[in-house]
Amino acid sequence: DTAVSQTPKYLVTQMGNDKSIKCEQNLGHDTMYWYKQDSKKFLKIMFSYNNKELIINETVPNRFSPKSPDKAHLNLHINSLELGDSAVYFCASSQSFLGVTLQETQYFGPGTRLLVL
Amino acid sequence: KNEVEQSPQNLTAQEGEFITINCSYSVGISALHWLQQHPGGGIVSLFMLSSGKKKHGRLIATINIQEKHSSLHITASHPRDSAVYICAVQGGNTDKLIFGTGTRLQVFP
Numbered sequence: 001d002t003a004v005s006q007t008p009k010y011l012v013t014q015m016g017n018d019k020s021i022k023c024e025q026n027l028g029h030d031t032m033y034w035y036k037q038d039s040k041k042f043l044k045i046m047f048s049y050n051n052k053e054l055i056i057n058e059t060v061p062n063r064f065s066p067k068s069p070d071k072a073h074l075n076l077h078i079n080s081l082e083l084g085d086s087a088v089y090f091c092a093s094s095q096s097f098l099g100v101t102l103q104e105t106q107y108f109g110p111g112t113r114l115l116v117l
Numbered sequence: 118k119n120e121v122e123q124s125p126q127n128l129t130a131q132e133g134e135f136i137t138i139n140c141s142y143s144v145g146i147s148a149l150h151w152l153q154q155h156p157g158g159g160i161v162s163l164f165m166l167s168s169g170k171k172k173h174g175r176l177i178a179t180i181n182i183q184e185k186h187s188s189l190h191i192t193a194s195h196p197r198d199s200a201v202y203i204c205a206v207q208g209g210n211t212d213k214l215i216f217g218t219g220t221r222l223q224v225f226p
Contacts, residue, residue: 042219111160
């Protein structure tokens with residue numbers, strides 16, 4: 001039973017398109033995250049939601065818009081895709097927000113590999 | 118300069134060897150994580166440390182808060198240990214995760 005799942009696993013699209021990546025966790029966690037991993041394998045946090053509220057919003061172009069319909073889901077919508085958006089996007093969840101409680105392990109999804117042509 | 122530095126960047130080993138991966142950081146932290154990323158891309162959280170040492174199977178993680186340094190050790194390495202190992206610290210004003218660039222480990226039979 002997958003704890004954190006993402007769809008799709010692979011996404012190939014043209015520049016200028018709008019696409020969404022979905023994430024769901026069945027762990028009963030309160031907090032979910034989106035990370036971007038670039039070609040050098042460097043992971044960078046993009047957003048964090050706690051109980052459907054935006055907690056962390058890093059310096060990310062406003063073409064990226066996260067949406068959390070409930071605390072088990074955090075979807076990432078990307079408008080007007082650019083070549084530089086090509087990366088692997090990871091979703092993660094933790095029991096509670098890292099900044100509020102101490103040392104919560106994050107559970108990661110398998111990643112979505114996005115290629116913009 | 119990154120706030121979290123790992124060494125080495127790449128590491129090859131023969132099956133059975135003892136492996137050490139190092140992580141140094143320059144910010145105040147509340148916790149440090151070791152993550153494992155397999156060739157398929159999935160990430161697994163291995164350890165979360167705030168002090169001392171933790172052991173899970175053949176994996177051992179240590180942290181020295183005063184020296185701002187952590188090590189991940191793998192005993193009796195196996196080809197299935199081949200992966201990228203990433204150190205991440207929680208710290209700064211927002212307690213967010215700050216990631217190192219990873220260490221690519223290849224273990225040959």
